[in-house]
Amino acid sequence: MTHRQHQKSRTRAFPLLILAIATLTLVVLLQRVRAPVQLSPQEDxxxxxxxxxxxxxxxxxxxxxxxxxxxxxxxxxxxxxxxxxxxxxxxxxxxxxxxxxxxxxxxxxxxxxxxxxxxxxxxxxxxxxxxxxxxxxxxxxxxxxxxxxxxxxxxxxxxxxxxxxxxxxxxxxxxxxxxxxxxxxxxxxxxxxxxxxxxxxxxxxxxxxxxxxxxxxxxxxxxxxxxxxxxxxxxxxxxxxxxxxxxxxxxxxxxxxxxxxxxxxxxxxxxxxxxxxxxxxxxxxxxxxxxxxxxxxxxxxxxxxxxxxxxxxxxxxxxxxxxxxxxxxxxxxxxxxxxxxxxxxxxxxxxxxxxxxxxxxxGGPPRPPQPIFSADYDRAMDIYVDGFAPGWQDWSWNAVVNTAPADQRKRRAQPLQVELDPWGALSLWHPAFTSGQYHWLEFYVRGSSSSQPDLVVFFDAEDGTRLSPVPVNDCRHMEGGTINAGTWKRVRIPLSDLNAPGLDLTRLSIQNGSSEDRASFWIDDIRLVGATETGTIGEPAPDGQPMADCG
Incomplete structure (x- = not known):
């Protein structure tokens, strides 16, 4: 290739017979495989x-x-x-x-x-x-x-x-x-x-x-x-x-x-x-x-x-x-x-x-059940919520970051208006802190009429290691998987996706993933949020309540 469910199992699931009819079992086995006898690919x-x-x-x-x-x-x-x-x-x-x-x-x-x-x-x-x-x-x-x-x-x-x-x-x-x-x-x-x-x-x-x-x-x-x-x-x-x-x-x-x-x-x-x-x-x-x-x-x-x-x-x-x-x-x-x-x-x-x-x-095991989580805002760390939280500093590169004008806030008190050059980033620094009590990185984002931003997110660990970048534009992290002009959308990215759970972190970067186009967007309510597991997909919600977010 150039760059750019249901099982019909091969496993020969023969009936389990008691030892007293072991000879009969052998006959049945021999009848149900091709001649000459050969293993299925799961066994071979x-x-x-x-x-x-x-x-x-x-x-x-x-x-x-x-x-x-x-x-x-x-x-x-x-x-x-x-x-x-x-x-x-x-x-x-x-x-x-x-x-x-x-x-x-x-x-x-x-x-x-x-x-x-x-x-x-x-x-x-x-x-x-x-x-x-x-x-x-x-x-x-x-x-x-x-x-x-x-x-x-x-x-x-x-x-x-x-x-x-x-x-x-x-x-x-x-x-x-x-x-x-x-x-x-x-x-x-x-x-x-x-x-x-x-x-x-x-x-x-x-x-x-x-x-x-x-x-x-x-x-x-x-x-x-x-x-x-x-x-x-x-x-x-x-x-x-x-x-x-x-x-x-x-x-x-x-x-x-x-x-x-x-x-x-x-x-x-x-x-x-x-x-x-x-x-x-x-x-x-x-x-x-x-x-x-x-x-x-x-x-x-x-x-x-x-x-x-x-x-x-x-x-x-x-x-x-x-x-x-x-x-x-x-x-x-x-x-x-x-x-x-x-x-x-x-x-x-x-x-x-x-x-x-x-x-x-x-012959692999089924995918593990996907847990369901409910947000716990009593365990949250604000990063930017209508202003920078204590300890957080703007260390952005190839970026213009301003408080959005009042006529462009779209029902949010004081969001940031961000313009990123290709590969530029809104980058926010804080003295090292542990992330162990948090489950998600959460923020709200709105696009502009001039661009459809393609954003990625990553953390830096205390030792300077840059952790894995994760796309914002993904339906697992945001409804529809696209940043739309005129519409605020909540983004929730599990820290496990960011390779960050439990690590001591110092820096959050939201980067323009394009090497050619500028990215223009508004962003607010950036925080780390704790969560409580409430079940897994396929289970009934407790007390008849709707299930919360997965991931």
């Missing part, structure tokens, strides 16, 4: 229960929040990650691959993930990608690389540069005990060059001694490659359309029917070469018609959590027991766990019904 650790793990900027893999995101990935029952690192070439006719840009994760980033993943019991497939800088609808993309070459000299130059790129990561994989290596992804404009790709693979094998896979694009490339015998797994990025564009709210059964032709293609490919298939990518956005255009990452549409979950369920039902399938790597899980969630229309299943489907089939 050789089956790659994978998740793609992707970042497109240096440093993202090494941020503190990324480690937590990887832990959450591991909790789904996944036993593999497909670790993505992306190099670039300037145009589809360029012959030089560059993997030194800031948009390429560093080697140190990759080593951090490899070691942390291994510590969590995850195996790692390193999966280098090659992209063009501005891929999108109607633009050239990696699949066009090579289609503009007109001479053997261009082909020779490109393959030499590509080999330097891929062998760099093969050496990293060998040095750091990576469990599997992908030699290329969706380079369908080049894969007709049989001898050249055999040379690429031979060069990697001279460096790296683990299993090798190539990730072909669905819909033609997977069937056209002639050198599958040279790799250990036949990799397919399986974004096959499952229903027609006219299909509205497809059921799981309708989506299952869409797998009939792709399954036959994959089974035949496996039989022809005598090698297992890896779905090196498989994914659906949580967006309407995701099952019609699974590959479409650029078109915006309404969030549809159910269609994504149904597509996951249909794929598992149709594919998971196939004897030719060696594993699935779902696209995708992100280091920033706030890039997914119930209002997100992207590919990640995290905090969506699709995650529940994934956990059920991968």
């Amino acid at each position: 650790t050789s089956f790659q229960k994978g998740m793609s793990y992707a970042a497109w900027w240096s440093g993202q893999y090494s941020e503190p929040g990324a480690d937590l995101s990887l832990e959450l990935l591991a909790s789904t029952g996944a036993n593999w990650i497909g670790l993505v690192v992306t190099g670039y070439q300037e145009t589809y006719t360029s012959t030089t691959v560059d993997f030194t840009q800031e948009s390429t994760p560093t080697d140190a980033d990759l080593v951090h993930v490899i070691e942390y993943a291994h510590g969590l019991g995850l195996r790692v497939m390193l999966k280098p990608h090659l992209d063009l800088p501005n891929e999108g609808e109607g633009e050239y993309w990696r699949g066009d690389i090579g289609s503009g070459f007109t001479s053997e000299a261009e082909w020779s130059a490109w393959f030499a540069s590509y080999r330097a790129f891929i062998e760099h990561y093969a050496r990293l994989a060998q040095t750091h005990s990576v469990d599997q290596f992908c030699v290329g992804t969706e380079l369908l404009g080049t894969t007709h060059r049989d001898d050249d790709w055999r040379a690429v693979i031979a060069g990697v094998r001279a460096i790296y001694d683990g299993p090798i896979v190539y990730a072909a694009l669905h819909g033609g490339e997977e069937a056209s490659i002639t050198w599958w015998d040279a790799v250990d797994y036949i990799g397919v990025d399986g974004y096959y359309p499952l229903v027609a564009e006219s299909s509205e709210e497809p059921t799981v059964e309708e989506l299952e029917a869409g797998w009939e032709t792709p399954k036959a293609t994959l089974a035949n490919l496996s039989a022809t070469y005598g090698k297992p298939i890896l779905l090196t990518e498989l994914g659906y956005r949580s967006q309407r018609r995701c099952s019609c255009y699974p590959w479409d990452w650029w078109t915006e549409g309404p969030v549809d959590l159910e269609e994504q979950a149904n597509a996951y369920e249909a794929a598992f039902r149709q594919l998971y027991d196939q004897p030719w399938l060696g594993g699935i790597f779902w696209w995708t899980w992100l280091p920033d766990r706030f890039e997914s969630g119930p209002c997100d229309n992207g590919y990640s299943p995290h905090l969506k019904p699709a995650e529940d489907v994934l956990r059920a089939w991968y």
